[in-house]
Amino acid sequence: DGGITQSPKYLFRKEGQNVTLSCEQNLNHDAMYWYRQDPGQGLRLIYYSQIVNDFQKGDIAEGYSVSREKKESFPLTVTSAQKNPTAFYLCASSMRDYDGVYEQYFGPGTRLTVT
Amino acid sequence: AQSVAQPEDQVNVAEGNPLTVKCTYSVSGNPYLFWYVQYPNRGLQFLLKYITGDNLVKGSYGFEAEFNKSQTSFHLKKPSALVSDSALYFCAVRDSVIYNQGGKLIFGQGTELSVKP
Numbered sequence: 001d002g003g004i005t006q007s008p009k010y011l012f013r014k015e016g017q018n019v020t021l022s023c024e025q026n027l028n029h030d031a032m033y034w035y036r037q038d039p040g041q042g043l044r045l046i047y048y049s050q051i052v053n054d055f056q057k058g059d060i061a062e063g064y065s066v067s068r069e070k071k072e073s074f075p076l077t078v079t080s081a082q083k084n085p086t087a088f089y090l091c092a093s094s095m096r097d098y099d100g101v102y103e104q105y106f107g108p109g110t111r112l113t114v115t
Numbered sequence: 116a117q118s119v120a121q122p123e124d125q126v127n128v129a130e131g132n133p134l135t136v137k138c139t140y141s142v143s144g145n146p147y148l149f150w151y152v153q154y155p156n157r158g159l160q161f162l163l164k165y166i167t168g169d170n171l172v173k174g175s176y177g178f179e180a181e182f183n184k185s186q187t188s189f190h191l192k193k194p195s196a197l198v199s200d201s202a203l204y205f206c207a208v209r210d211s212v213i214y215n216q217g218g219k220l221i222f223g224q225g226t227e228l229s230v231k232p
Binding site: 004006031033035040041042043044045048050058088090092094096097100101102103104105106107108109111 | 124147149151156157158159160161164166205209218219220222223224225
């Protein structure tokens with residue numbers, strides 16, 4: 001988990017509220033990612049960003065939004081439009097693959113519960 | 116389309132015995148393959164990767180994986196399992212021919228490894 005922090009570890013929200021999950025990295029990585037993990041479904045990519053001020057939708061972007069104003073930070077907002085937001089959210093970062101193929105480093109995750 | 120399959124939801128092994136966690140993949144071009152481990156309520160930890168070259172890849176904590184192109188497989192192995200190896204294991208793939216994907220990985224659904232004393 002070293003180098004990537006996610007806060008808070010547990011988050012509880014009422015249905016209809018937006019909530020923002022924090023992700024910070026000090027690895028000097030250009031690329032950052034947000035995944036959602038549900039039991040028995042592996043990890044699914046929500047959004048990713050290869051560089052500051054640029055990001056792309058992943059496979060399940062509906063109901064989520066992101067920003068990438070700083071290299072170190074990639075916050076994820078879970079909006080009220082996300083129909084089933086309760087899940088474990090993982091942030092990751094990696095070097096950009098200019099000259100190689102690099103693994104992703106993951107944060108400890110945030111468990112979001114919406115009731 | 117890229118895909119990864121981990122055919123076993125759970126693998127049970129006795130401590131000291133060899134273990135294998137299976138992974139098969141489908142990509143358009145050459146695969147880049149990864150194994151990660153996840154302990155309860157934690158993030159994923161990188162174990163090893165295959166990019167090119169030797170089909171047998173050695174990684175962290177005594178794990179290794181064998182790339183088999185003809186069988187499109189990348190099984191994770193360890194000669195002697197430890198109780199502390201009990202965790203959730205994920206295989207992931209990138210397709211080398213898909214550019215501008217920002218290192219996007221496709222993950223399998225995970226295999227729960229249980230090592231009993």
